[in-house]
Amino acid sequence: MITPSLILGMSVLCLVQRFWALRGMMKPADVQAMQGRSFSLNPSARWGQVVWLNGIVLGAFGAMACFSLSWETLLGPWLSVAILGVGWWLCWRYLTPRCHARAIAEGMVITLLRLSSLVAIFTTAAIVLSLTFEAMAFFRLVSPWDFLFGTHWSPQMALRSDQTGSSGSFGAIPLFAGTLMMTVIALSLALPLGLFSAIFLSQYATHRQRFWLKPMLEILSGIPTVVYGFFAVAVIAPTLRDFGASFGLTVMTESALVAGSVMGVMIIPLVSSLCDDVLSAVPKRLKEGALGLGATSQEVITGVVVPAALPGIISAFILAFSRAVGETMIVVMAAGIAANLTANPLEPVTTVTVQIVKLLIGDQEFDSPKTLSAYALGFVLFFITLMMNIIAMNRIKAYRSRYD
Amino acid sequence: MDKKMEAHAVSVFYGQTQALYDISLTIPARHVTALIGPSGCGKSTFLRCLNRMNDVVEDCVVRGSILLDGQNIYAPSVDTVMLRARVGMVFQKPNPFPKSIFDNVAYGPRIHGMAKTKADLEEIVVESLKRAGLWQEVKDRLHTEGTSLSGGQQQRLCIARSIAISPEVILMDEPCSALDPIATAKIEELIDDLKANYTIIIVTHSMQQAARVSQTTAFFHMGKMIEVGPTDVLFTNPKNERTQGYITGRFG
Amino acid sequence: MIDHKNRSFRRRHWRDRVFRRVAVGCVGFALLALLTLLSSLIAQGWGAFVSYSVEIQAQDIPPNLPSSDRAAVVAIITSFLQTPVTSKQDVIRLFGADAGSQLVAWLKQPQGPLRLRLSDDADMVLKHSYQDSPLKPEQRKILNDLRDLGVVRQHFNITFFTSGDSREPELVGIYSALVGSLLTLATAFVMAFPIGVMTAIYLTEYAKPSAWRTWVEININNLAAVPSIVFGLLGLSLFIQFLGWPRSTPLVGGAVLALIILPTLVIATTAALKSVPTSIRMAALAMGASKTQMVFHHVVPYSIPGIMTGSILSMAHILGETAPLLLIGMVAFIVDVPGGITEAATTLPVQIFLWSESPERAFAEKTAGAILVLLVFLLIMNAVAIVLRHRHQKTWS
Numbered sequence A: 001m002i003t004p005s006l007i008l009g010m011s012v013l014c015l016v017q018r019f020w021a022l023r024g025m026m027k028p029a030d031v032q033a034m035q036g037r038s039f040s041l042n043p044s045a046r047w048g049q050v051v052w053l054n055g056i057v058l059g060a061f062g063a064m065a066c067f068s069l070s071w072e073t074l075l076g077p078w079l080s081v082a083i084l085g086v087g088w089w090l091c092w093r094y095l096t097p098r099c100h101a102r103a104i105a106e107g108m109v110i111t112l113l114r115l116s117s118l119v120a121i122f123t124t125a126a127i128v129l130s131l132t133f134e135a136m137a138f139f140r141l142v143s144p145w146d147f148l149f150g151t152h153w154s155p156q157m158a159l160r161s162d163q164t165g166s167s168g169s170f171g172a173i174p175l176f177a178g179t180l181m182m183t184v185i186a187l188s189l190a191l192p193l194g195l196f197s198a199i200f201l202s203q204y205a206t207h208r209q210r211f212w213l214k215p216m217l218e219i220l221s222g223i224p225t226v227v228y229g230f231f232a233v234a235v236i237a238p239t240l241r242d243f244g245a246s247f248g249l250t251v252m253t254e255s256a257l258v259a260g261s262v263m264g265v266m267i268i269p270l271v272s273s274l275c276d277d278v279l280s281a282v283p284k285r286l287k288e289g290a291l292g293l294g295a296t297s298q299e300v301i302t303g304v305v306v307p308a309a310l311p312g313i314i315s316a317f318i319l320a321f322s323r324a325v326g327e328t329m330i331v332v333m334a335a336g337i338a339a340n341l342t343a344n345p346l347e348p349v350t351t352v353t354v355q356i357v358k359l360l361i362g363d364q365e366f367d368s369p370k371t372l373s374a375y376a377l378g379f380v381l382f383f384i385t386l387m388m389n390i391i392a393m394n395r396i397k398a399y400r401s402r403y404d
Numbered sequence B: 001m002d003k004k005m006e007a008h009a010v011s012v013f014y015g016q017t018q019a020l021y022d023i024s025l026t027i028p029a030r031h032v033t034a035l036i037g038p039s040g041c042g043k044s045t046f047l048r049c050l051n052r053m054n055d056v057v058e059d060c061v062v063r064g065s066i067l068l069d070g071q072n073i074y075a076p077s078v079d080t081v082m083l084r085a086r087v088g089m090v091f092q093k094p095n096p097f098p099k100s101i102f103d104n105v106a107y108g109p110r111i112h113g114m115a116k117t118k119a120d121l122e123e124i125v126v127e128s129l130k131r132a133g134l135w136q137e138v139k140d141r142l143h144t145e146g147t148s149l150s151g152g153q154q155q156r157l158c159i160a161r162s163i164a165i166s167p168e169v170i171l172m173d174e175p176c177s178a179l180d181p182i183a184t185a186k187i188e189e190l191i192d193d194l195k196a197n198y199t200i201i202i203v204t205h206s207m208q209q210a211a212r213v214s215q216t217t218a219f220f221h222m223g224k225m226i227e228v229g230p231t232d233v234l235f236t237n238p239k240n241e242r243t244q245g246y247i248t249g250r251f252g
Numbered sequence C: 001m002i003d004h005k006n007r008s009f010r011r012r013h014w015r016d017r018v019f020r021r022v023a024v025g026c027v028g029f030a031l032l033a034l035l036t037l038l039s040s041l042i043a044q045g046w047g048a049f050v051s052y053s054v055e056i057q058a059q060d061i062p063p064n065l066p067s068s069d070r071a072a073v074v075a076i077i078t079s080f081l082q083t084p085v086t087s088k089q090d091v092i093r094l095f096g097a098d099a100g101s102q103l104v105a106w107l108k109q110p111q112g113p114l115r116l117r118l119s120d121d122a123d124m125v126l127k128h129s130y131q132d133s134p135l136k137p138e139q140r141k142i143l144n145d146l147r148d149l150g151v152v153r154q155h156f157n158i159t160f161f162t163s164g165d166s167r168e169p170e171l172v173g174i175y176s177a178l179v180g181s182l183l184t185l186a187t188a189f190v191m192a193f194p195i196g197v198m199t200a201i202y203l204t205e206y207a208k209p210s211a212w213r214t215w216v217e218i219n220i221n222n223l224a225a226v227p228s229i230v231f232g233l234l235g236l237s238l239f240i241q242f243l244g245w246p247r248s249t250p251l252v253g254g255a256v257l258a259l260i261i262l263p264t265l266v267i268a269t270t271a272a273l274k275s276v277p278t279s280i281r282m283a284a285l286a287m288g289a290s291k292t293q294m295v296f297h298h299v300v301p302y303s304i305p306g307i308m309t310g311s312i313l314s315m316a317h318i319l320g321e322t323a324p325l326l327l328i329g330m331v332a333f334i335v336d337v338p339g340g341i342t343e344a345a346t347t348l349p350v351q352i353f354l355w356s357e358s359p360e361r362a363f364a365e366k367t368a369g370a371i372l373v374l375l376v377f378l379l380i381m382n383a384v385a386i387v388l389r390h391r392h393q394k395t396w397s
Ligand SMILES: Nc1ncnc2c1ncn2[C@@H]1O[C@H](COP(=O)(O)OP(=O)(O)OP(=O)(O)O)[C@@H](O)[C@H]1O
Pocket: B014, B019, B037, B038, B039, B040, B041, B042, B043, B044, B045, B046, B057
């Protein structure tokens, strides 16, 4: 049996390697003996072991790789032995009393850490690349002009093979308009309510009230959007419909108002916690100065605290905006899919995110304009939120430099 | 008297601003050397140069040379880790690790591989605590958190921690400034005991303390070393009038 | 003069009071919204946890049952009723889709009373006594008779926690979705946690202030605010189309969610690492610890509670994530429990979305019930995080 004997052989090799590695390293007693003479060397035993371990790991990995790759050809075992041997030889060579084992080991650790920090950059790059790539493919089929300024959106028509993308049914204006309306409704609810909540929390609330209110708002912000979506459909929409009916208004079940206002409620805690942070960070001396002049607390807040925190508040608003633009589940569930171009908030409208979901749910073919148009929409969405994030980040930076 | 450390024309820059100007100072072995001077004159900066803690500060540049037993500690081949194992440091505010008292003291011996067995390690810990005069107070609670001790005990724990790796030099940056008079007296007593085996450099704001514990005193002012000499001479008969002014309390 | 001052004074105080009340009102509105949300969900969803069955004692079951299981059910029920039944369909309509198999199983092993599950429509009528129920009047009459006979029993709906999706509302359960969520979350955690923590360690402890570090930080802050649906698009084109990973699986879902929480995790870990004071770092360095020893012996261990809190919170965040999972096809109809991360699965929030699309009233109840389960999980995770944060607040000296 070749496998057990190979494993046995490797274990023996490892033992030999370990023996040599230990021989190459200094004992703690030697370290102390050396202290009187020199401190330019660090033959610390532990770090030596790290390098030694590295040799083993390298060898084992190489062995495993070769083992699984070419076991049948019988080259594998020999290759594994060879790689293990290289690892062993490297360790033996490096682990002399003069080697700076710690520097090598720390170098490996830092390289690992640095590599992992690359993932964030890769992610952004992958988003940009994939969106651009697919959007380009889309714009080869449909002209960007028609996409950005067309007023008719019905991607389903393009499914028919005889009119692939040429029908001009990819005009995204209704989606942009719907997104905008939804965002405006949500923000006109969330911004004032969130800001005033933050003012209450940071300026008026007692310690006890804060202790209870903050977790409550955290719960509100931790509720998944799919829950808000269900809430909109199952509770708010019927209520609003009955309410409208009592005034003789027809509120559609899937209306911009329902989705927008529920989205507004969802965004309140985001705005309030961001604003709370910046309002609480306004130095006390500013407030006390104004109070000392005999201003009422309302005058202090509107005249001193809010202006001082304004850059932070604006960046909170911008983040709320990009949150509203990118919100998906509430609108998928509570707004419509019909691409109406309307200014009436009681009618159903559709948004960019809804269309992305509707286009991609189910099976996709990556060469149809229907699928690709979702990427074009995604590209627009990413671009808008990117701009907003950059503006918000600059604002926050400006705010920080003001009081640090 | 043999020299333990020598500083030759040490200048330190924090970015554009210069904090120390051409300091040259000899530190005798098994002696207590005190550094005194008004706030911001660069005592801590100088102290941090002696075990290269300034390397951690971004854009801090050190010029000149500092010798430890005749070897330049700023030479490129020097490993700061080994250096700091030989030149220990105690800080102004006690800063025990949030671990047990035992682990606090055992940390150094562990990372430097100084103990082969558990018994060895325990011996080092007990010995260090005894030398730091803390053993009687903590021997029954070695496994409680170091941060649960009083301020003075914490500072002695920090001293025990640094002598556990048997350094040759101990740097102390205002070790008593956060302590009450009784704890201060204990630490001063401890310094007096320690000087038989270690070279100690202490920064202090208290002239009395410098006079009580040190054999040599150096007076710093505005980043320059104004005067250095035996403590009794410097305090009774200063040559420089700025020294005179400082020790009589006219400025600083 | 003084009078004038007084008047303006009063006006100013009035404005002050109004302002304050507006602020209180806004917080009140937020709390009211939370309350409405929770109470309406409980009102709609409690019914998912109870269900009704007809329980018949063994001695009451007539001998010589017809061989067809449905006919047998009808025979048993009709033997009970005083009034004759005009149509067998009326009886069948009242019972769950698996009543036949329940009977067969009981006949094989007759222990205790025979339990026959009621259908979703009958169930809803018993719970809410709707007027516009899809049940016909004669069907409702049979149901009422059964109830008057005292054989209709209410019990805990164990099926809801032990089975997967189904076309029949009375048979649905969240178990498959829960397992899917668990697998997806575990995948996401395994992928994101090491990378996130290592990135944070690199950024806070090792990276010098440089263009590179700024660039990475900008990237992370920006990714934290990118809409999650964009990550879904990325997952679709990168993992499924480009790398060819299997669609609809926890593997892809976990990978997408990992990318979503990565920035949150990095930011939380960074905050935890930064909260370790400089004095501790200095102490470690002065002991002759190297930089890496300082980081891994002191800074990282002391910030573990903070890192754990951050991880739990970000896990809670992606537990409710839905939109990106729709794009990578985790909307499949999953009856069986997924056996691994490369098998098709769905997650709890996606299941909620799918059920909410169904028109039946019983599905609305099940949706709300599943939401309650989801919220309980989220609440537990948040509570654990808060407790962890309070318990491990370190005193540094
Ligand atoms: N990290 C740093 N960055 C920039 N400048 C620094 C830094 N540390 C110290 N300085 C400056 O160097 C000078 C000397 O500071 P140092 O801390 O050495 O003074 P000190 O004599 O120890 O004062 P004190 O008695 O108050 O502790 C001061 O002017 C200080 O502002």
